[in-house]
Amino acid sequence: MDAEIQASVDRGPAELVRLRVGHRSAVADWLLSALSESSRRRAIEEWERHGLAVLPLGTLFSAVRLPGSLVLAVCGGSMPSVEADQFLDEALDGGPVICDPRGRRYYALVPASMPRTRHQAAEEWRTREVDCLGRCVYLGVPRPDVDRPDAVSASYWSVPLASAATLCRPLTVARLIAAGWRALGNAADAGVEDGP
Template structure:
């Protein structure tokens, strides 16, 4: 009996560009990420969140089901980033330090929110308790976060919060170890010198 050859899948062939070929990978990833974020809500509540994104460019989403967040005070981030207060510089620093994981900036509250796996508040409980002295908080179950629409990637006075490091794809989150290292380095800098305390 001869082995049957597997048919060659068209999905594996390269896509060649041209006038009639349009590839919107960024838009598809953003749409997939929106669906993923909205799946943190019960189905009946998703339309409300979509409307909030449309009307206000920010929606309140629950933490602790698919995603949690680690709230980082700006002074901690600025201390380890070298006290650079320029948004673009800090955003680039966070993208590198957190290996491209998504981060929301709340410039009015002077905070950053690193989006992490939902399990982090429980699995890093002891560390999270220590981090409280640095004003770092893990937002898990029974917490809510104002999440900007995914295309809000620049500071905007109408919205307040924006994506300091945009979500690259659905379920793409900051690694807990990278977040822990950032907190440790920032807290070391803040305690070691007082010049960033009010930054």
Template sequence: MEPTARPTGAALRPMETGPGTLVHPAADRRLAAEHWLLSTLPDHARVKAREEWTHHRMTLLPLGTLVSAVRLPARLVLAVAGGRVPSRDVDQFLAEVLEDGPVICDPRSQQYYALVPASMPATWSMAAAEWRPAEVECLGRDCHLGVPRLDVTEPDPLGSYWSVPMESAATLCGPLSVARLIAAGWHEISGRSDDETA
């Protein structure tokens, strides 16, 4: 096979490593995930969102069409993760229990946002009502979320970052994994409250 010239800046094609196996470079997966997230916006708003990512590292995206989010208070996450503040150890814990589903951390408001299928607020509405005492909320239609640029993956006390990065388009947290995390965190918090009143 003879080498072919490729225009400068063109995306690399996937490389075959063996029969039936394709490897997609991380940059291609990130670009596909960006396109997927931005597809929640009307065409005219996508350019502005990209500019906001470039200049401010954050853009506001609507929820409820392709993706929804479950807002988790940091105290609930930290109770089960064993941390005192958002950290890389907590991020690794979340990656394990949520099976690498994407999570955004906002250290300023002390909140985590697990990205879930758009249908979760409707299909899990009864469970979501039970989660309210734990200050957990399912965010879907009529809600917006500040989404960091996909390469913002380091903890930053001044801004949101990807606690668990979005590795590929449409890869989301499983609702059952999120529900288990909430149950474990609420159990830990409730147990501490019972110990303090005893």
């Protein structure tokens, strides 16, 4: 356990709450840092009203859109589910993931350069409904404290940002995609449906 977190636990629940609020504030500041002042105000209002703000990709981070069927083929379960969230947390080494239960997809947040540096892989992925999203694309990003599905927010953090600028490693995401394709292929070979 991180020494700062352990010290907060030792000092009591109020100190732990303060630490969590400070962490969420730092994450929110980082997520909003690529925006102009007026866009920042708009995003904060969207978070307050809807729990979700539309943020540009390709500056601080990009995203890999994963169909729910691919993720569920590897981990089983349903969407959304605690099991799927825990699986993604482990499979992506704690890298941040957004779940869109209504659209039945996940977004793994990756370095902003990934669409350019992994261009060939991204082209291949697109044929399988996986898309690497970068510049000129906007993503609905949940408020940092929305970490479970609810009736208000359209999306939630399946795996919350551990800290500002801590993203999924591209190779780890690629391995998850490959495992998902293998699992979907095995299910199709066995005559089983691809899932939801």
